[in-house]
Amino acid sequence: MNDRVATPTLIDLTSLAGGAIDGHVIAVLERAGYPGLRVRHGYVVQRLLAGDRTVTELARSLEVTQQAMSKTVAELERLGYIGREADPADARRRSLALTPRGIEALETARRARADLMRRVRSAAGAERVQAAEDAMRAILDALGLGGRVDGRAVPDPTTP
Numbered sequence: 001m002n003d004r005v006a007t008p009t010l011i012d013l014t015s016l017a018g019g020a021i022d023g024h025v026i027a028v029l030e031r032a033g034y035p036g037l038r039v040r041h042g043y044v045v046q047r048l049l050a051g052d053r054t055v056t057e058l059a060r061s062l063e064v065t066q067q068a069m070s071k072t073v074a075e076l077e078r079l080g081y082i083g084r085e086a087d088p089a090d091a092r093r094r095s096l097a098l099t100p101r102g103i104e105a106l107e108t109a110r111r112a113r114a115d116l117m118r119r120v121r122s123a124a125g126a127e128r129v130q131a132a133e134d135a136m137r138a139i140l141d142a143l144g145l146g147g148r149v150d151g152r153a154v155p156d157p158t159t160p
Contacts, residue, residue, distance in 0.1 A: 010135060021116065028112040034105040036079045044072055045098065045106055048082065052095035081105060 008016070022039045029037050043062055047053055053061075059069035073096060076082040081102035087093035098106065121129050140146045 007041065014136065021113075022117065025109050025112045028063060028107060029108055032100075032105075032108045034081075034108060036075070037081070037105060040072060041076055041081070042109075044069075044076060044082070046094060047104075048098050049106075052085070052097045054093060054095060062120070068130070076102070 026037060026039070029035075044058060047058055047061055055069050055073055056066055058073070062069065073082065077084065080099060082096050083099045086094055086096045087095055097109045126134075137146060140149050
């Protein structure tokens with residue numbers, strides 16, 4: 001037996017599951033005709049669900065530079081998932097909003113996650129799923145992210 005090979009811990013499994021879930025949702029989106037979306041785009045989409053925002057507001061809420069946010073916004077615009085509109089009260093202000101295509105992609109991703117959740121509940125049972133959710137919340141709390149997750153205020157860790 002190799003002493004260096006350890007049984008994966010809850011932390012290991014959580015990390016692996018998070019990446020696998022993200023990959024699954026991105027693959028579902030690709031197959032459904034929504035190419036080019038990446039996990040980091042979801043951070044922007046979550047903020048736009050609450051209402052129109054500017055690049056500056058998005059950058060501030062995600063704790064990234066305005067340059068990094070401008071790049072992400074340009075990608076989403078090019079792909080047709082978000083659009084810009086002039087603010088009627090201030091012509092210098094350009095608000096960003098999800099396009100109908102962006103909303104459709106969001107709904108497709110939500111259905112993919114809900115379907116996966118149904119499959120997990122069916123395989124593991126409601127009690128085990130609840131215990132796992134409690135453990136995930138404990139991990140997030142230990143990292144100081146519990147409240148930020150509930151408020152959808154977690155910054156994108158992949159953007160410098």
